[in-house]
Amino acid sequence: MEFDIDQIAQQIKGNDRRAFARAITLVESSNLDHQQLSLQLFQKLKCVKNYNQAIRLGITGTPGVGKSTFIDKLGLELVNRGLKLAVLAVDPSSQITGGSILGDKTRMAELSKHKSAFIRPLSTGPVNSGGVSRRTPEVVHLCELAGFDVVIIETTGVGQTDYQVSLMSDIFTLLISPGGGDELQGIKRGILEKVDMVLINKADGDLLPLARQTRSEYQSALHLFRHRNHDPIGYPKVNLLSAISGSGIENSWQDIINLCNWRKDNGTWDSIRRNQDVERFQFEIRQEVLGLLTANHSVENFVAQLKKEVIQGEKLPIQAALMVSEYLKKNLT
Numbered sequence: 001m002e003f004d005i006d007q008i009a010q011q012i013k014g015n016d017r018r019a020f021a022r023a024i025t026l027v028e029s030s031n032l033d034h035q036q037l038s039l040q041l042f043q044k045l046k047c048v049k050n051y052n053q054a055i056r057l058g059i060t061g062t063p064g065v066g067k068s069t070f071i072d073k074l075g076l077e078l079v080n081r082g083l084k085l086a087v088l089a090v091d092p093s094s095q096i097t098g099g100s101i102l103g104d105k106t107r108m109a110e111l112s113k114h115k116s117a118f119i120r121p122l123s124t125g126p127v128n129s130g131g132v133s134r135r136t137p138e139v140v141h142l143c144e145l146a147g148f149d150v151v152i153i154e155t156t157g158v159g160q161t162d163y164q165v166s167l168m169s170d171i172f173t174l175l176i177s178p179g180g181g182d183e184l185q186g187i188k189r190g191i192l193e194k195v196d197m198v199l200i201n202k203a204d205g206d207l208l209p210l211a212r213q214t215r216s217e218y219q220s221a222l223h224l225f226r227h228r229n230h231d232p233i234g235y236p237k238v239n240l241l242s243a244i245s246g247s248g249i250e251n252s253w254q255d256i257i258n259l260c261n262w263r264k265d266n267g268t269w270d271s272i273r274r275n276q277d278v279e280r281f282q283f284e285i286r287q288e289v290l291g292l293l294t295a296n297h298s299v300e301n302f303v304a305q306l307k308k309e310v311i312q313g314e315k316l317p318i319q320a321a322l323m324v325s326e327y328l329k330k331n332l333t
């Protein structure tokens with residue numbers, strides 16, 4: 001594929017959706033030339049567009065909890081207020097079921113037709129990469145540079161995705177169903193440390209009393225857990241929501257905006273982003289170094305040989321790992 005960066009940048013500036021979709025493909029590419037072109041595109045977009053920070057909203061929750069329904073409703077609300085919205089759906093299970101993308105398209109039918117909304121399922125990497133495509137943070141950045149006001153990243157939290165998505169979100173939101181309090185014990189402690197908002201969805205009809213009970217369970221769990229001293233009292237918020245009826249959506253969006261403004265006022269908005277950038281940098285260094293090592297044939301052969309010995313029980317894992325370390329010290333310095 002040929003990419004004319006100047007042209008793509010101009011097209012993106014002119015709201016050309018196809019050009020934008022191609023740019024995402026470019027940014028997601030693992031091809032080295034494409035990666036250089038992506039950097040040029042970032043540079044260009046910074047120049048041609050007045051670039052504002054978007055609100056990056058991460059949304060996680062088990063399949064079926066109502067994420068897509070919620071995003072559709074919230075999304076319509078936002079575009080009707082004149083905001084530009086990008087939705088990136090990171091769904092590792094789509095590789096297995098193959099059906100969820102189709103499902104989301106119909107679930108977000110109304111939103112996907114709106115001229116101010118852009119919806120895109122993202123390719124997912126191997127499970128050990130956290131299920132998130134390695135370039136998802138850069139795709140989010142591209143959305144920001146392209147002038148989207150809000151970027152929603154939807155994930156099912158399989159593998160390490162919650163952690164990865166929290167690193168590319170300003171506001172990280174957990175959706176749960178009524179009765180999800182039973183899950184509370186099983187829920188990864190890491191999520192509760194990271195969430196800014198907990199939304200109890202399906203708080204409608206017969207499920208309402210159970211939803212209320214679940215809310216108090218989460219409130220006390222989060223209360224015990226932590227209060228971030230840089231956030232206002234009462235956060236992480238635990239709100240009732242019905243994505244179907246729409247009740248609780250406006251409220252929750254207001255809570256999100258209030259939290260954003262609070263953090264912008266006290267400077268934590270920027271410091272959180274900078275910390276995320278540093279984590280991202282360090283993550284990428286590890287990936288690059290690992291990539292370099294496995295691209296080196298003698299190292300690869302040495303590791304493959306040791307792996308056999310570990311499998312056969314001839315060496316302890318730690319013993320083999322230390323040998324690799326020694327080998328690298330001798331051969332790479």
Ligand SMILES: Nc1nc2c(ncn2[C@@H]2O[C@H](COP(=O)(O)OP(=O)(O)O)[C@@H](O)[C@H]2O)c(=O)[nH]1
Nearest residue numbers: 062063064065066067068069201202242243244
């Ligand atoms: N009663 C009720 N059902 C809901 C609500 N939100 C979503 N659902 C239903 O839950 C199912 C899964 O929704 P979906 O948005 O696809 O969940 P996702 O897998 O988390 O994206 C669908 O059948 C929805 O109609 C809600 O607020 N109340």
Ligand SMILES: [Mg+2]
Nearest residue numbers: 067068069104
């Ligand atoms: Mg979904």
